[in-house]
Amino acid sequence: MARYGMVIDETKCVGCYACRVACQNQNHLRENEAYNYLEEREFGQFPHFNREFLPIQCQHCDNPPCVSVCPTGASHKRKDGVVLVNEKDCIGCKYCIAACPYNVRIIKQEGYIEKCRFCIDFVEEGGKPACVTTCMTGVRMFGDLDDPTSAIAQFIARNGHHLRVLKREMNTKPRILYRKA
Amino acid sequence: MQTKPLKISRRSFLQGSAVTAGALSMGLLDFQSWAKESAQTPVTRIPTICGGCGNRCAIFAFVKNGRIWKVEGNPEANGNQGVLCPKGHGYIHDLYNPNRIRSPLKRVNGSFQAISWEQAYKEIAQKINLILLDNGPESIFWVNYPQSNQAYALRLMHSMGSPHYFTHGSTCFTARNAAWNFTVGKLPSNDLANSRFIMIVGRNPAGGIDLAQVKDIVKAKEKGAKVVVVDPRHNETAILADEWLPVKPGTDLALLLAMINVMVEEKLYDKAFVANNTVGFAQLEDEIINYPPQWAEKICDIPAETIIRLTREMAHEKPHALIHRGYHGAIGAQYLNSFQTARALAIANALLGNINRKGGIYFPESAELGELQPAHPAPAGPAGPKADGTGIPGRYPLGSYGDGISHAIPELALRGVLKCGFVYHHNPLRTNPNPKRVIAGYKKLDLLVVIDPVLSETASIAHYVLPGTFYLEANEAVDTKHYGKRAQVTIPQKVVEPLFDSRSGFQIIVDLASNLGIGKYFNFTLDQANELRLKPLGVTLKDLKARGILPVGQTWKEGFGKLGTPSGKVELASSALENLGYPAIPRWEAPLVSPDDKDPHSFRLIHGKQAIHTHAMTANQPYLMAISRRYDMIRLLINRKRAEKIGLKDGDVAEIKSLVGEGKIRVKLTEGLHPSCVWLPSGYGIFSKYLTTAYDQGLSYNDFLPTLFDPTVGHAMSSEVIVQVKKA
Ligand code: SF4
Ligand code: SF4
Numbered sequence: 072m073a074r075y076g077m078v079i080d081e082t083k084c085v086g087c088y089a090c091r092v093a094c095q096n097q098n099h100l101r102e103n104e105a106y107n108y109l110e111e112r113e114f115g116q117f118p119h120f121n122r123e124f125l126p127i128q129c130q131h132c133d134n135p136p137c138v139s140v141c142p143t144g145a146s147h148k149r150k151d152g153v154v155l156v157n158e159k160d161c162i163g164c165k166y167c168i169a170a171c172p173y174n175v176r177i178i179k180q181e182g183y184i185e186k187c188r189f190c191i192d193f194v195e196e197g198g199k200p201a202c203v204t205t206c207m208t209g210v211r212m213f214g215d216l217d218d219p220t221s222a223i224a225q226f227i228a229r230n231g232h233h234l235r236v237l238k239r240e241m242n243t244k245p246r247i248l249y250r251k252a
Numbered sequence: 253m254q255t256k257p258l259k260i261s262r263r264s265f266l267q268g269s270a271v272t273a274g275a276l277s278m279g280l281l282d283f284q285s286w287a288k289e290s291a292q293t294p295v296t297r298i299p300t301i302c303g304g305c306g307n308r309c310a311i312f313a314f315v316k317n318g319r320i321w322k323v324e325g326n327p328e329a330n331g332n333q334g335v336l337c338p339k340g341h342g343y344i345h346d347l348y349n350p351n352r353i354r355s356p357l358k359r360v361n362g363s364f365q366a367i368s369w370e371q372a373y374k375e376i377a378q379k380i381n382l383i384l385l386d387n388g389p390e391s392i393f394w395v396n397y398p399q400s401n402q403a404y405a406l407r408l409m410h411s412m413g414s415p416h417y418f419t420h421g422s423t424c425f426t427a428r429n430a431a432w433n434f435t436v437g438k439l440p441s442n443d444l445a446n447s448r449f450i451m452i453v454g455r456n457p458a459g460g461i462d463l464a465q466v467k468d469i470v471k472a473k474e475k476g477a478k479v480v481v482v483d484p485r486h487n488e489t490a491i492l493a494d495e496w497l498p499v500k501p502g503t504d505l506a507l508l509l510a511m512i513n514v515m516v517e518e519k520l521y522d523k524a525f526v527a528n529n530t531v532g533f534a535q536l537e538d539e540i541i542n543y544p545p546q547w548a549e550k551i552c553d554i555p556a557e558t559i560i561r562l563t564r565e566m567a568h569e570k571p572h573a574l575i576h577r578g579y580h581g582a583i584g585a586q587y588l589n590s591f592q593t594a595r596a597l598a599i600a601n602a603l604l605g606n607i608n609r610k611g612g613i614y615f616p617e618s619a620e621l622g623e624l625q626p627a628h629p630a631p632a633g634p635a636g637p638k639a640d641g642t643g644i645p646g647r648y649p650l651g652s653y654g655d656g657i658s659h660a661i662p663e664l665a666l667r668g669v670l671k672c673g674f675v676y677h678h679n680p681l682r683t684n685p686n687p688k689r690v691i692a693g694y695k696k697l698d699l700l701v702v703i704d705p706v707l708s709e710t711a712s713i714a715h716y717v718l719p720g721t722f723y724l725e726a727n728e729a730v731d732t733k734h735y736g737k738r739a740q741v742t743i744p745q746k747v748v749e750p751l752f753d754s755r756s757g758f759q760i761i762v763d764l765a766s767n768l769g770i771g772k773y774f775n776f777t778l779d780q781a782n783e784l785r786l787k788p789l790g791v792t793l794k795d796l797k798a799r800g801i802l803p804v805g806q807t808w809k810e811g812f813g814k815l816g817t818p819s820g821k822v823e824l825a826s827s828a829l830e831n832l833g834y835p836a837i838p839r840w841e842a843p844l845v846s847p848d849d850k851d852p853h854s855f856r857l858i859h860g861k862q863a864i865h866t867h868a869m870t871a872n873q874p875y876l877m878a879i880s881r882r883y884d885m886i887r888l889l890i891n892r893k894r895a896e897k898i899g900l901k902d903g904d905v906a907e908i909k910s911l912v913g914e915g916k917i918r919v920k921l922t923e924g925l926h927p928s929c930v931w932l933p934s935g936y937g938i939f940s941k942y943l944t945t946a947y948d949q950g951l952s953y954n955d956f957l958p959t960l961f962d963p964t965v966g967h968a969m970s971s972e973v974i975v976q977v978k979k980a
């Protein structure tokens with residue numbers, strides 16, 4: 072069984088938002104519903120200045136607080152590592168939104184909670200997540216962390232000292248790893 | 253800056269929409285149930301091209317239940333290499349935009365009435381025939397933003413005997429093109445992926461999207477290339493760069509002259525290349541002495557030692573080093589000195605010996621489409637020159653005759669030279685400088701026909717509006733936009749049936765011709781025309797339709813051949829320019845206007861693109877506008893220290909004022925902008941009330957620009973404007 076994960080290269084995002092809209096289309100979202108977002112940061116003073124965009128989405132944590140607080144089991148973690156919400160079981164109590172430290176869950180107009188699904192239906196048909204394939208700078212890498220021949224596993228092996236996770240102190244064990252700036 | 257838009261009478265809209273009630277329920281109203289049902293439905297995938305901007309990326313469009321679902325980039329395409337930008341994904345939803353018009357419209361007593369195509373054509377033809385009798389064919393014009401049907405639009409004008417086919421070029425790139433033409437004979441490309449040192453001046457492919465260029469920059473960086481971005485604003489490409497040089501706007505020429513100075517003084521240039529393949533080096537040596545880096549530093553605010561260091565680093569990597577060929581910023585249509593800046597940029601490249609070299613500036617392979625004749629004889633060309641003076645000594649001898657000076661159309665209309673116009677895939681009322689003047693000019697026309705799926709600013713003052721299809725609804729002419737190491741042809745294809753009573757651009761051109769009695773020049777179907785155009789390329793229409801894009805011709809090889817310049821070599825000094833009364837060698841030329849250093853409220857107004865918008869075309873798309881709002885992007889950028897001096901805090905509303913316009917907008921304070929300017933994102937400031945998402949959101953730089961024509965090519969000099977900025 073695959074164990075899916077992602078690497079996001081913080082040095083490469085130019086803030087174009089293609090990943091946002093590609094994801095919205097892939098997942099039939101409305102214009103104000105988005106599974107990913109960007110945080111822009113500025114550094115330094117003119118003329119010694121730089122900035123960066125940090126793409127953020129569900130981190131598909133191995134220790135997901137959203138799952139442990141969910142009273143119905145709608146939020147769940149699959150064996151392949153993907154954290155999902157089962158819309159039929161979701162009662163819209165929003166406990167998961169409060170528990171998630173990454174601010175990635177949205178309330179659908181229909182009333183249930185959703186978030187990045189790692190495009191898992193599409194991936195199971197052989198596709199790749201829409202946010203991965205649309206990106207002109209190749210910010211995201213997606214694949215099977217357990218398959219040592221996968222590009223993502225090899226990248227992680229080569230770049231161990233450059234990697235970090237968001238909010239490590241929360242002990243959520245994210246399965247999205249960031250390549251540091 | 254607003255005009256009072258015309259009213260659409262409700263009755264005429266209802267009439268118009270009755271025809272298409274079926275399409276409506278499928279497309280417009282029902283995203284929710286469509287989305288729900290769609291999870292398990294079969295999907296069709298059709299190759300076509302994107303209409304989100306002029307790049308015309310090759311895409312696959314996916315259709316579920318008769319509605320467009322999503323698009324993906326075609327990995328074979330030179331121009332986008334499998335990826336897509338946010339507009340590519342977001343603009344597809346405009347197909348279902350409720351603001352679309354549903355039938356041809358005629359303006360009657362200040363409001364629009366729905367009419368049939370037949371009535372529209374008949375009335376337009378009658379009016380044109382009267383105009384032809386009174387004023388001759390030269391009084392008729394066509395203007396469009398580049399698109400794949402342009403050969404047929406040109407043919408339509410020529411069939412009528414008019415020279416007046418225009419593109420938007422004079423507000424965009426004509427100085428750049430002219431400078432490259434005079435230096436190396438034509439406009440080249442950049443071999444970014446193989447370059448070791450990339451300097452980009454006034455161009456931002458990560459914001460004014462060029463997907464392949466960004467991919468290639470990333471590839472070059474992975475191989476260890478250095479990237480330097482020169483821009484008054486820390487643009488999005490600068491995020492990928494090793495160094496950002498915040499040049500004082502309007503002074504890029506000083507920087508480039510100083511870099512040439514260092515190359516010449518320190519003998520860093522490619523001596524063999526200069527000796528064998530250029531003319532005028534001795535003259536260049538004489539002139540360039542005047543521009544040492546210490547001189548440039550005082551003008552352009554880039555330290556002399558930075559200029560020297562980077563010139564050395566760049567020369568060290570020659571010929572696998574380049575200065576990006578440029579686009580709109582700095583050298584396209586911005587400053588009085590843009591033409592000379594572009595000349596200096598081309599010359600600096602030539603000194604690196606990089607012309608048509610791997611990792612340098614190269615001449616891409618581009619598909620040469622076949623002719624329609626002899627099967628379909630072409631009309632005789634127009635008798636006279638263009639009224640805008642392009643190509644005429646004493647007027648705009650360097651101007652592009654092919655593009656014309658389209659922002660002169662309002663002036664020509666006000667003078668009575670132009671009487672009748674067609675506007676297709678273009679919205680000059682919003683994208684040309686000085687809208688009051690543009691509105692006055694276009695309103696002066698005896699007949700204005702606009703082809704557009706929505707009531708843009710321009711459409712809303714037209715006499716007739718013809719609902720052109722949205723790009724995913726129509727088969728159109730084969731296209732050669734994807735040039736590169738190997739040429740490619742593409743084809744725009746119908747992905748879904750047209751909503752409403754709309755017709756393709758190609759069809760409208762053919763229909764107009766037949767109603768005007770010049771149908772003999774258009775006695776072919778689209779397929780027949782496309783087949784003839786593809787014939788010399790050795791590919792079939794059938795294959796192209798199946799694949800969407802096909803490579804044609806040979807693969808590019810590096811090497812220097814005879815150029816299209818008078819000498820056949822790179823013209824460092826141009827006697828052709830000298831003969832026309834321009835300097836043979838670029839000289840320093842100050843911008844036309846500069847902000848007052850002593851006035852804390854005085855700024856130059858510059859502009860640029862955000863990746864999510866194309867000109868004025870996408871602001872009405874809710875998926876894209878949602879990003880503008882969520883990330884608070886409809887703001888004026890201002891240097892933090894300058895803002896604080898005039899009491900502006902982040903998010904405050906500021907009042908901006910120029911000679912011709914004024915407006916209010918919220919500000920964003922940043923350290924990433926040269927203090928002498930403010931920066932306005934382009935694409936906002938929509939004032940057509942019929943565009944309900946975009947209406948009255950933000951401002952356009954055009955609101956503040958006077959109508960200007962530079963003395964070389966007649967471009968709009970769109971950053972030669974000083975504004976007063978105050979807390980509102
Ligand atoms: S598509 Fe890539 S570059 Fe664009 S915003 Fe997303 S991660 Fe950043
Ligand atoms: S993995 Fe799929 S669902 Fe998650 S952000 Fe990317 S495109 Fe959206």
Ligand code: SF4
Nearest residue numbers: 302304305309337340
């Ligand atoms: S750059 Fe974007 S909008 Fe332009 S053609 Fe490509 S995908 Fe479409």
